[in-house]
Amino acid sequence: MASDLTGSVVVVTGAAGDQGRPTAAAFAAAGATVVAAGRDADRLAEVVALDPQHIVPSVVDLSDDGATQDWARALLAEHGRIDGLMHLVGGWRGGKGIVDSDLADWDVLHASLIRTLQHATRALHDPILRSPHGRIAIISSTGLDTPRATNAAYLTAKAGAEMWLRAVADSYKESQAAATIGRIMALVTPQMQAAKPEGYKKFTPVADIADWLVALYDRPADEVNGLIETMTR
Ligand SMILES: NC(=O)c1ccc[n+]([C@@H]2O[C@H](COP(=O)([O-])OP(=O)(O)OC[C@H]3O[C@@H](n4cnc5c(N)ncnc54)[C@H](OP(=O)(O)O)[C@@H]3O)[C@@H](O)[C@H]2O)c1
Numbered sequence: 001m002a003s004d005l006t007g008s009v010v011v012v013t014g015a016a017g018d019q020g021r022p023t024a025a026a027f028a029a030a031g032a033t034v035v036a037a038g039r040d041a042d043r044l045a046e047v048v049a050l051d052p053q054h055i056v057p058s059v060v061d062l063s064d065d066g067a068t069q070d071w072a073r074a075l076l077a078e079h080g081r082i083d084g085l086m087h088l089v090g091g092w093r094g095g096k097g098i099v100d101s102d103l104a105d106w107d108v109l110h111a112s113l114i115r116t117l118q119h120a121t122r123a124l125h126d127p128i129l130r131s132p133h134g135r136i137a138i139i140s141s142t143g144l145d146t147p148r149a150t151n152a153a154y155l156t157a158k159a160g161a162e163m164w165l166r167a168v169a170d171s172y173k174e175s176q177a178a179a180t181i182g183r184i185m186a187l188v189t190p191q192m193q194a195a196k197p198e199g200y201k202k203f204t205p206v207a208d209i210a211d212w213l214v215a216l217y218d219r220p221a222d223e224v225n226g227l228i229e230t231m232t233r
Pocket residue numbers: 013014015016017018019020037038039040043060061062063064087088089090091092112116138139140141184185186187
């Protein structure tokens with residue numbers, strides 16, 4: 001069943017990224033007002049162009065706690081409600097193993113994958129709790145099942161992000177709100193697939209991930225709160 005999110009306000013962070021764009025478009029198609037958040041106004045303008053009637057741009061650096069709090073207050077003042085946070089800020093560093101990897105990579109990943117999530121969920125926790133169907137979601141990695149030395153910092157950051165979101169889920173228990181984790185190996189865009197039609201067999205299409213996120217609104221809060229679900233093709 002296709003969700004009807006008319007009247008709801010859903011925040012998509014990382015909206016200018018590979019996953020953010022189709023996600024913003026999918027929530028817009030479901031009728032929601034979509035707040036497309038990112039740091040670069042020009043990149044966000046491209047996202048708004050996907051559905052100008054439903055998508056509004058919102059420039060914020062989510063690595064700055066104070067700026068994120070101000071941003072959330074302004075969003076609530078403007079829209080009157082917030083019904084969801086699809087937190088799609090990404091970042092990847094790795095490839096060199098335990099000894100040769102640079103711990104500066106960890107600092108970058110901690111800032112992009114953990115601190116932005118902490119800031120955004122703290123700032124939007126209460127409005128989403130007040131929504132009749134508040135949802136928060138992140139996309140994590142199946143690499144957490146089989147950690148590789150070459151991916152240590154990235155997977156440590158993803159593990160931290162998952163644990164933070166599971167704690168948010170505890171905060172939402174017995175409410176109408178839910179915090180949910182989707183795991184993939186990697187995502188594939190239509191452009192990537194077109195360039196290599198026989199490739200990316202184990203990657204998850206961004207459209208499928210977007211549909212999965214929208215469908216969280218069709219599932220009961222107590223079914224999806226705290227859920228970690230692996231997406232396959
Ligand atoms: N790509 C994969 O194969 C894969 C695999 C597993 C999980 N995931 C997860 O899926 C999600 C989406 O992935 P993706 O590849 O689309 O992500 P991405 O392109 O790496 O990041 C999405 C966007 O986040 C924004 N961003 C970065 N730092 C920010 C900050 N401090 N404040 C505000 N915005 C910030 C950037 O836009 P601006 O520069 O315009 O701000 C960027 O375009 C991520 O959470 C990622 O970890 C991805």
